[in-house]
Amino acid sequence: MxxxxxxxxxxxxxxxxxxxxxxxxxxxAERYLRRLRRAALxxxxxxxxxxxxxxxxxDVRGLDLxxxxxxxxxxxxxxxxxxxxxxxxxxxxxxxxxxLFQPAGTxxxxxxxxxxxxxxxxxxxLERVLASVAPGLVKHEARPTEELLAEYGxxxxxxxxxxxxxxxxxxxxxLDTAAGRGRIARRDLRGGTLWELAEAPAVTA
Numbered sequence: 001m002x003x004x005x006x007x008x009x010x011x012x013x014x015x016x017x018x019x020x021x022x023x024x025x026x027x028x029a030e031r032y033l034r035r036l037r038r039a040a041l042x043x044x045x046x047x048x049x050x051x052x053x054x055x056x057x058x059d060v061r062g063l064d065l066x067x068x069x070x071x072x073x074x075x076x077x078x079x080x081x082x083x084x085x086x087x088x089x090x091x092x093x094x095x096x097x098x099x100l101f102q103p104a105g106t107x108x109x110x111x112x113x114x115x116x117x118x119x120x121x122x123x124x125x126l127e128r129v130l131a132s133v134a135p136g137l138v139k140h141e142a143r144p145t146e147e148l149l150a151e152y153g154x155x156x157x158x159x160x161x162x163x164x165x166x167x168x169x170x171x172x173x174x175l176d177t178a179a180g181r182g183r184i185a186r187r188d189l190r191g192g193t194l195w196e197l198a199e200a201p202a203v204t205a
Contacts, residue, residue, distance in 0.1 A: 006046060006048065006049075009046075009048055010048060011048070012048075012081070013047075013048045013049075013050070013053075014036050014040070014047045014048055014053065015081055015084075016072070016077050016078055016081045017032075017036070017047075017050075017053040017068075017072060017077070018032055018033045018036065019077040019078075019080040019081045019084070020068055020071035020072050020074070020076075020077035021033075021057075021060070021063060021068055022077075022080065023067070023071050023076055023077065023080075024062075024063065024064055024067060024068070025062075027062070028060065028061075028062045028063050031060045031061060031062070031063070031153075032056075032057065032060045032063055034152060034153065035056050035057075035059055035060050035153065036053070036056060038153065038154065039052070039056050042154075042189055042191075042194060050072060053072065054068070054069060054072075059153075087100075091116055093116070093118070095118055095119065096118075097118070097119070097120075098116065098117070098118040098119075099116075099117045099118075099126075100114050100115075100116055100117075101114060101115045101116075101117065101129050101130065101133045102114035102115070102133055103133050103134060104134065113133075114133070115129050115132065115133060117129060123162050127139070142163050142164045142165065145160065145164070145175070145178060145184060145195070146178075146183055146184060146197060148160070148163060149184060149195065149196055149197045150197060153196065154187065154194040154195060154196040155194065155195055155196075156192055156193070156194060156195075157171055157172060157175070157192070157193055157195070158192075160175070160195065172193075175195055179195075179198070182198050183197075183198055184196065184197060184198055185197070185198040185199070
């Protein structure tokens, strides 16, 4: 945060960019949101700037760059963001993170008996909320680490610990073993470690 020199810095431009990506579908918007978050929090990129938003879009599988560029300054993305702000105001949301859980197929209003969860919550707490709004959900075993990294991109040790139900103190040894086999790679940052898929070796003639 100390590296951000823009006196008019705001999260809103990046939020609108995510809504622009969302015009192409929820899945691609989730991937784009995660890419922006990682850029801001681990790579010190000022994601409020449009040039950064477009550059990072190249890393997002399935995102149509030309469509994103056209929608960034268009009315639909801005309107979608204003709708989100209105929803926040209607529930009195004043802090983040805040998540709204409600049964699938219902409109986002109080008649659907949604559950609002704000602040950090352990996974077990979120699972109880999910069970109350969608009792038919089935919890599956976590996929192999390489599949998770292929789907979500680099992950922190804390994320992998929660997803795989592996104790955090023991996880680095397991990951180091996989790294020794050349399947994944670690990237040490000032505030922690990211794990990512190892780059494929160059093919020589």
